[in-house]
Amino acid sequence: MTVDERFPRGLKEDDFEAEEADGVRSEIITGPVDDWATDFSHLEPQWSADPYPIQDDLRERCPIARTERFGGGWLPTRYEDVTSIAYDTERFSSRSIVMGNFRPPKSAAPIGGTPPISSDPPFHHDARKLLLPAFTKTAISKQEPATRAFCHSLIDAFEGADVVDAAVDYAQHIPMRVIANMMGFPAEDGPKFRVFVEDALEGINREPEERVERIENLFDYLVAQVHDHLDNPRDDLTTYLLNAELYGEKLEAAHVVGAMALLLIAGIDTSWSAIGASLWHLARTPADRERLVADRSLLPTAMEEFLRAYAPVTMARLVKDDMRWRGVDMKADDWILLSFPAANRDPAQFDRADEVVIDREINRHAAFGLGIHRCVGSHLARLELKVALEVWLERIPEFSLADPDSVLWSAGQIRGPRSLPMRIRS
Amino acid sequence: MKVRIDTGKCQGHGRCYDLVPDLFGEDGEGFGQVLGNGVVPSGREREARLAVANCPERAIELDEES
Numbered sequence: 215m216t217v218d219e220r221f222p223r224g225l226k227e228d229d230f231e232a233e234e235a236d237g238v239r240s241e242i243i244t245g246p247v248d249d250w251a252t253d254f255s256h257l258e259p260q261w262s263a264d265p266y267p268i269q270d271d272l273r274e275r276c277p278i279a280r281t282e283r284f285g286g287g288w289l290p291t292r293y294e295d296v297t298s299i300a301y302d303t304e305r306f307s308s309r310s311i312v313m314g315n316f317r318p319p320k321s322a323a324p325i326g327g328t329p330p331i332s333s334d335p336p337f338h339h340d341a342r343k344l345l346l347p348a349f350t351k352t353a354i355s356k357q358e359p360a361t362r363a364f365c366h367s368l369i370d371a372f373e374g375a376d377v378v379d380a381a382v383d384y385a386q387h388i389p390m391r392v393i394a395n396m397m398g399f400p401a402e403d404g405p406k407f408r409v410f411v412e413d414a415l416e417g418i419n420r421e422p423e424e425r426v427e428r429i430e431n432l433f434d435y436l437v438a439q440v441h442d443h444l445d446n447p448r449d450d451l452t453t454y455l456l457n458a459e460l461y462g463e464k465l466e467a468a469h470v471v472g473a474m475a476l477l478l479i480a481g482i483d484t485s486w487s488a489i490g491a492s493l494w495h496l497a498r499t500p501a502d503r504e505r506l507v508a509d510r511s512l513l514p515t516a517m518e519e520f521l522r523a524y525a526p527v528t529m530a531r532l533v534k535d536d537m538r539w540r541g542v543d544m545k546a547d548d549w550i551l552l553s554f555p556a557a558n559r560d561p562a563q564f565d566r567a568d569e570v571v572i573d574r575e576i577n578r579h580a581a582f583g584l585g586i587h588r589c590v591g592s593h594l595a596r597l598e599l600k601v602a603l604e605v606w607l608e609r610i611p612e613f614s615l616a617d618p619d620s621v622l623w624s625a626g627q628i629r630g631p632r633s634l635p636m637r638i639r640s
Numbered sequence: 641m642k643v644r645i646d647t648g649k650c651q652g653h654g655r656c657y658d659l660v661p662d663l664f665g666e667d668g669e670g671f672g673q674v675l676g677n678g679v680v681p682s683g684r685e686r687e688a689r690l691a692v693a694n695c696p697e698r699a700i701e702l703d704e705e706s
Contacts, residue, residue: 346669351654514658518694576693584696588651593670596658 216444218456220467223441227433236319238547240285242419254281254289256313256528256551257418262625269556270568278542284313287549288533288542289556293564293580295540296557299531299550300584305539306531306550307334308587312627313530313549314418316425328476329469331587338586344458344465345473348396348451351593357392358597364391365605372638377616380497380606381490381634388602389485392594393478398450399439406435411483414475416626436474451477477591485595487526487630489602494631495520495570496607497615502572507611510604516572517599522579523570525555528627529583554580555629613638641680642706643688645672649699656691656700663688672699679706 247253247260250268255261261268272279273291281287290296299306309323310316311331318327326332330341347353368387372378390404413428420428443452455470465473496503506512531550538544558579561567582589589595614637615621622633643663645656652670656663663680665673680688692700 343669346652350652350666350668350670351657352666575690578694578696578698580696582653582696585651588653588696593654 218440218444220464220470221437221440221444225437225467227430236321238285238317238319239422240315240317242315242421243283244419251276251279252281253283254279254551255283256627257416257625259625262623262629265555265629266559266568269553269559273556273560278540280542284315284549285317285547286545287313287530287551288544289551289553290540291553291556291560293557293560293562296552296554296580297584298540299552300529300580300587303335303338303586305534305537307534308332308338308531309334310532311530312415312418313551316422317532317547325469326472327468328472328479330473330590331476331480332472335586340460341469341473342586342590344455344460345477345590348454349590349593354593354597357396357594358601360395361388361392361598361601362605364388365602366609369605369609372610376639377635377637379634380493380613380636381486381631384606385489385493385602385631385634386482386486388489388598389482392485392598393481396451396481397439397474397477398443398448398452399478407478407482410435411479414479415483415628416624418626432475433471436471436478439474440470480589481591481594483624483628483630484526484589484591485598487624487628488521488524488595488599490631490634491524491526491629492517492520492599492603493606493613493636494615494621494634495524497613497634497636498618499570500614502570503607503611503613506572507607510607512573513600513603515574515577517596517603518577518579519570519572519574521581521599522558522564522574522577524630525558525579525581526628526630527581527583527589528553528555528629529587530627551627554583610638641685641688642678642703643674643680643691644678644701644703645674646699646701647671649697651697651699653696655694655696659694660684660687660691664691 247258269291277292279289307323309326310318324334324337330338333341368384390407394401410432447453455473458465529552533544533548535546559567582592616635616637624632650672656672657666665675667673692702
């Protein structure tokens with residue numbers, strides 16, 4: 215048994231999560247929203263089902279909406295405002311990037327629980343630099359053959375079925391398998407990953423005790439993986455993080471586990487959502503589907519357009535100090551729900567912003583964020599989306615929604631279909 | 641025509657090297673790089689403009705005069 219004194223056997227989350235006790239909890243407020251301008255919630259079913267008309271309306275009449283839920287927060291809806299906040303790391307902190315009922319203490323900055331996404335400058339730069347080489351387009355391209363073969367195997371399993379669930383039986387498995395492979399986790403642990411993702415990103419309004427317990431499950435899983443890698447080092451991201459050094463020393467245990475949590479969680483439901491939303495669009499838009507099947511050279515622009523129109527990821531920030539900002543009075547520790555999906559549909563930035571134009575040539579969308587926190591996995595996400603769509607369109611050129619009303623979208627900051635019954639044979 | 645990447649703005653989205661891989665490349669951390677001296681070959685101006693127009697960070701500068 216290999217010993218690493220950062221990771222004693224029996225290590226528990228309580229052992230280094232001092233921040234939990236010093237954070238601030240706010241009252242859990244749920245229920246239908248009457249006025250989205252003063253009481254928005256990204257966790258209500260109306261938002262999950264179709265947030266775009268809500269965002270478009272707010273952009274017209276606010277354009278920065280307010281809520282008293284989650285202890286108070288703001289929702290900018292214009293491209294210009296979203297980009298300004300993404301770039302302004304002086305006034306908006308990333309020390310929590312999931313808007314909910316718990317704010318980590320100011321002392322959590324500049325590292326945060328899941329570096330580098332939760333980190334502020336100057337630490338952010340150094341923590342991110344550790345990850346970048348593993349996620350370049352060139353490095354990621356090594357995943358393509360296995361990803362393609364895996365997509366084919368998923369479709370092979372549809373043999374004989376008339377209706378399949380494109381979210382459950384296809385989209386979700388692709389990023390799960392790829393990230394398990396990159397992290398060196400067991401390929402069959404996908405069902406566990408799904409629970410971790412839901413706990414972290416959708417269970418925002420659960421009671422605190424339950425939230426904590428569920429986060430501890432993720433922590434225990436990751437520490438078990440650490441121990442397995444210490445005993446059996448192999449060429450993967452977990453071993454890389456265990457050996458990585460910052461400022462001449464190995465990473466602290468909390469940094470290693472936090473980065474592992476980030477790569478696992480952020481790598482799964484994002485791509486799952488993008489693949490699912492793209493297939494959903496094609497299933498309900500026969501003209502686009504037929505055009506893309508007939509002319510596969512449209513895939514690069516179509517993919518970028520799906521990423522723009524159905525951007526899966528919304529981030530969050532915390533306001534650092536009281537200030538007047540673009541006409542509203544922001545208080546220290548107010549949330550900002552940083553909606554890249556809303557920015558991507560701002561008619562001031564995009565022609566025909568509310569239409570899906572699969573041959574849109576100029577598409578300066580913000581689906582992967584902007585500024586120093588640009589999604590570190592964007593090249594991986596694009597590869598997964600490309601391969602998933604190529605294989606699906608090649609094998610199943612004709613498909614439609616089996617029951618449009620039964621499509622179920624995820625709640626919270628990552629939006630995509632979680633149930634997507636698809637008729638693949640008439 | 642000549643292209644240049646503002647390294648203070650580039651965040652490594654890679655749209656330039658996705659779109660015009662013989663004019664742009666990536667460095668070891670995924671940031672965009674201009675290949676060669678940045679002079680856009682005659683007839684390729686449209687592609688260079690496309691890379692500029694698709695950069696999410698507006699990090700590519702185009703010098704029409706060069």
